[in-house]
Amino acid sequence: MSAFSPEEQKLLVQVEYGQFLREKIKLAQKKGFDVPLEQIHPGLKPHTRDIVRWALAGGQRAIFASFGLHKTSTNLEVMRQIGIRRPEMFRLIVLPLGVRQEFIREAAKRFTGEQAITVQFVRTDAEIVDPTVIYLTNYESVREGKITTGRIGAVGLDEASVLRSYGSKTYQEFLPMFEGVEFKFVYTATPSPNRFKELIHYAGFLGVMDTGQSLTRFFQRDSEKAGNLQLYPHKKHEFWLWINSWAVVIHHPSDLGHSNEGYDLPPIEIRYHEVPSNYETAGVEKNGQGLLIPDVAMGLSAAAGEKRNSMAARVAKVAEIIAAAPEDHFVVWHDLEDERHAIQAAIPTAVSVWGTQDLDEREQRIADFSDGKFPVLSTKPIIAGSGCNFQAHCHREIFAGVGFKFNDFIQAIHRVQRFQQKHPVIIDIVHTEVERKVLADLQVKWQQHDEMQSKMGEIIRTYGLDQLSMQDALARTIGVQRQVAVGDHFSVAHNDCVLEALEQPENSVGMVLTSIPFANHYEYSPSYNDFGHTQDNAQFWRQMDFLTPQLLRILQPGRIYACHVKDRILFGNVTGAGVPTVSPFHAEALFHGLKHGFDYMGMITVVTDVVRENNQTYRLGYSEVCKDGTKMGVGSPEYILLFHKPQTDRARGYADTPVTKVKPQCLGDDGLPVDFDRTLPPIPGTGYSVARWQVDAHAFWRSSGNRLLGAAELASYGPAKLAKMFTELSLANVYDYQLHVDTGEQMLASKSLPATYMSLAPGSSDPMVWHDIVRMKTLNGAQAARAVENHVCPFQIDIVDRLIGRYTNPGEVVYDPFHGLGTVGVRALKLGRKGRGSELNAAYFRDQVHYLQEAEREVSMPTLFDLVALDQENAS
Structure with a gap:
């Protein structure tokens, strides 16, 4: 017996939860030591x-x-x-x-x-x-x-x-x-x-x-x-x-907060010099048709070819620019070794620095140019583009060509455009006609660079080096102004799911059905209340420790909490394992439910498309598997964990309010329907039959055998028709693994095996392994039609419908603490139940209210048969 009243317990949870949310604010830790300002070198700025x-x-x-x-x-x-x-x-x-x-x-x-x-x-x-x-x-x-x-x-x-x-x-x-x-x-x-x-x-x-x-x-x-x-x-x-x-x-x-005196950057002038491309090297289209001019959407190899073909014209332009200003010092930036030789031949006064040169010789030449001992330095940005200070004697640079690496480009420019530069900086960029696209991309990156620098500067000017002010700013994202939308058949709230669950009466819902966030896999809002806003799985389950006891409290005794989860893929370059591994998130969810007092009733497996999954993660790549088969695991399905709240009377195996099934009618000796009688044959489709019970309760066992239809015949149907046909055939016949593989290889040989989805997915006859969930059948379809934001991880309608139908009675409340776009509530209404839930994301909340109101109008709308019945009633 608790020493606290329900209201006191609620207040205690709210306080502890608030403390937990503040602990989620993680800025960089201090791991050094404090030094008084007077002990810092006094000669520094x-x-x-x-x-x-x-x-x-x-x-x-x-x-x-x-x-x-x-x-x-x-x-x-x-x-x-x-x-x-x-x-x-x-x-x-x-x-x-x-x-x-x-x-x-x-x-x-x-x-x-x-x-x-x-x-x-x-x-x-x-x-x-x-x-x-x-x-x-x-x-x-x-x-x-x-x-x-x-x-x-x-x-x-x-x-x-x-x-x-x-x-x-x-x-x-x-x-x-x-x-x-x-x-x-x-x-x-x-x-x-x-x-x-x-x-x-x-x-x-x-x-x-x-x-x-x-x-x-x-x-x-x-x-x-x-x-x-x-x-x-x-x-x-x-x-x-x-x-x-x-x-x-x-x-x-x-x-x-200090003076800018002496820290004004010199003005910069960018001069562009376009030289003609070599049209004789334009090449051909894939169909063999000759190109009039070279392809402007070139990749790295094509860009290198364009540089070689235009090298003479570009180097001549470089020499012309230098000859026009004999008193100035220049850095000439290039990318190819052949360009270095051509520059050296065209400009004998140039001193070159290159990669295979003796290290001491390289550094001495760079130091000598920095000291003004010779007028022209020719080198690559990768060698001298970072860290060197040339502003004392040089204010001119020439890029003998343009490239894709913006960082090298901007670093190289700032070898001369620096504080204490006494002259305006002039940057000459030589490019070919075909390189206009490369140059345009470089200019876009420059704009993005300036925008990012501006944003970062705004932050430092606002908060300085004070972490406390930054932490306070982030703490202001904690909390949400609760809003409740109520209809005849639903009640949903814009609120933190923990705080909203605390508002729900004890033993008030017939089922809890939700797709919990997969730890920090996605974040749905900027608030620290967001369950996706966690450092790792451990912190996520700490936040769930506040929610799950409330779900147990509000669920009616003996009823089901269905929890949709999916395992997390961990990439080898992050974990250090070298190969992609799997975080068993569903297992953590299972033991979490047990920890908080639920009984575990089993798990439904929802199969997913392994080809689509690999396109998203690259973890099951065919080429890598051929190199080493041990790198490949299997596709990652989704799971529905079925938890049971203990019924009040543990001596009886029934919920306090059972979810009942209507037994079928039977055919009497006189040929007329009668109530269920085990000794009489049931009438198909009139209720929940023994045959259906056997299918619902049995395990998933399949053996291997041969089909009458061969692989070549199957493959000839093509991927569009075969996708559905193969699944149906795998259910209607005993499964043959070799035929499955042969059919795929026949399709591969005829170049009809899709690379974007799995066209030969076997069916499952086990009710605990669902193969026929339509992945795209979600409320995101309606979102797209309304031109509003899609949910990042929508709940499939097929899953929701089956679970509600199996585990609730008509008229009961189905609760979803992570209500998203409102899938659970909407489907509950359409199946004759009531919806209730919470959502933190304001945009999703507005959308779910729209869909719930729409569903309520739909289920409240009288049908033609309702009107006929009403007319007959009035007439009588």
């Missing part, structure tokens, strides 16, 4: 001192400071402060090629007297011996395994965006190398200029949040195409606040 102090307190932070805002001195000062407090710790700064001279110069110029430091460039682990030294190395040395991280306690990645140039595989492999390093920092001026997911990788490197978790938390999946992720519109503000909790994004000192 005020905004730099603020950033250093903030970074040290966090311990794992990103400094996204614009070009010329002293990332080098910030990096060195952070390492100096760590050395003071952790003198035994080895410290390492990883740099792009050609940048070490900048660090060495900065250390000698600014870090003197009491702030003096020693920096040393190394290429192997054997050179790292003295913890009092701040070591520098190149990304290549880490990438090649010459420098490892076993002894490193603090690392700073300078110009970390350069990692993208190595390719996504190296990029993703590089970041986990530093997992065990205590203090980690990232420095770049161009964080994800047009790819938000790069920010996610930085967060993973820093240890702020697991990459897979953050992708799920902020990005919506495309159900038709794997990997096509977009930032949830309703998560944008939270996303940027989260970014700002571990990354300082600053474009001017004034972003942190």
Whole structure:
């Protein structure tokens, strides 16, 4: 017996639940140490001192400071402060090629007297011996395994965006190398200029949040195409606040409240020079028809071919531009080695830097150009496009061609457009007629970059480096103003499902039927009340711990709670397993229900299309299976878990209010229908028969045998007709595995096997394995017709209808705490029941009320037979 009254218990749950929701607000944790501002290097700029102090307190932070805002001195000062407090710790700064001279110069110029430091460039682990030294190395040395991280306690990645140039595989492999390093920092001026997911990788490197978790938390999946992720519109503000909790994004000192004096970027002029394409190399269409001009929608290989074919004209234009300004210094950016040779031949004064050149020679040439010792530097953006400072003697750059990599492009421009540049910057871009599309794409990315920079700057100017103000801003998303819509046959609320369930009377619903969120697989609203807004499965089930006891309380004794679930696919590059694995979410749901007092009655399996699933996840790929069959699991079905609330009298196996079935009528000796009698033959279709009971109750067993119809005959029908026919035949005949495979291979041979859906799906005769659920039969069809937002995970109508019909009596209440578009309520009304539920998403709530009102009008509308009966009644 509880010591609290029902109202006191309700209030206690509300308070504990509110505390839980606030705990869900997760900004980056502080893992460093506080340093008084007066102990930060006094010679640094005020905004730099603020950033250093903030970074040290966090311990794992990103400094996204614009070009010329002293990332080098910030990096060195952070390492100096760590050395003071952790003198035994080895410290390492990883740099792009050609940048070490900048660090060495900065250390000698600014870090003197009491702030003096020693920096040393190394290429192997054997050179790292003295913890009092701040070591520098190149990304290549880490990438090649010459420098490892076993002894490193603090690392700073300078110009970390350069990692993208190595390719996504190296990029993703590089970041986990530093997992065990205590203090980690990232420095770049161009964080994800047009790819938000790069920010996610930085967060993973820093240890702020697991990459897979953050992708799920902020990005919506495309159900038709794997990997096509977009930032949830309703998560944008939270996303940027989260970014700002571990990354300082600053474009001017004034972003942190300091003066901008001396920090005005020089004006920039972009000059475009179009040279004609070589029409003789235009190529042909797929049908053999010759092209008049080369294809403008070119890929990487076609773009490389276009560059080679137009190289002479482009290099001639470069030489012409340089000859027209003999007093100026130029950086000439190119992509191909052949271009380097052509530039060198056309411009003898140019000094080149290339990849296979001796490392010391490369860096010396870059340093000499930076010092103004020669007028023309020819190199690739991947070599000298990041970290180098050329503004002292150079304000001109020429791109000898255009490419697809915007990060390389924008980084290269800012080698000369920097603070303390004394001249207007002129950028000449040489391209061919066919490359107009590539150039246009580059310009779009530039616009996206500026928009993102503006958004990030707005956040830092609003909240500064204060996490408390950011946390308070996010806390304001907790809670919802309850609204209730009521009809003759329904009552639904716009509310948190836990809080709404607390409002429901005890033992008031005949069935609970819902599709619970699949942990953090989807988020349905920006509110922390959202069950999808969780870090992991454990936190999701903690929130369910508040809901499930209420579902048990409001369900009538002896009745069914049907819970629709699906397992989660875990990708190998996220888990570290190397292969896709499955999180048994349905099993967690099963034991969760048992934990809260439900009896477990069984599980219905709803089969899904394995081909469509693979198109979404790529985890069952045919090519990979051919390489190693152990990589392939099986398709992931959906499940309906059937829970039973204990009846009041546990000595009797019946619900307090049973769900009864009408037995069929039988045929009497006189040939007239009589009430059910086991000794007489039943009349088919007049009630719930023994035959139907046998089908409903039996297990799913199938044996193998041969069909009369061969594989070739089946395959000849084509995928459109065969999809339905094959399922029906597999039910009407004993199943033959070999014939199933042969039929598919016949279709493959005739090029008629679909790649977008499974055309040969076997049927199931077991009522606990449902093969015939129409995947697209959801209320999203009505949503599309109304041109309003689709539900991200709609409930199939077929599933709902069967469960309501099986487990409720007419007139009873069916409750759905995650009511979405209102599928459960709408189908309950149409099946002669009543609907009740809750929904947090305001748009979904408005839509469900529309559908419920529409359904109520439909079921209330008298039929022709009703009118005839009424006329007869009135006449009598």
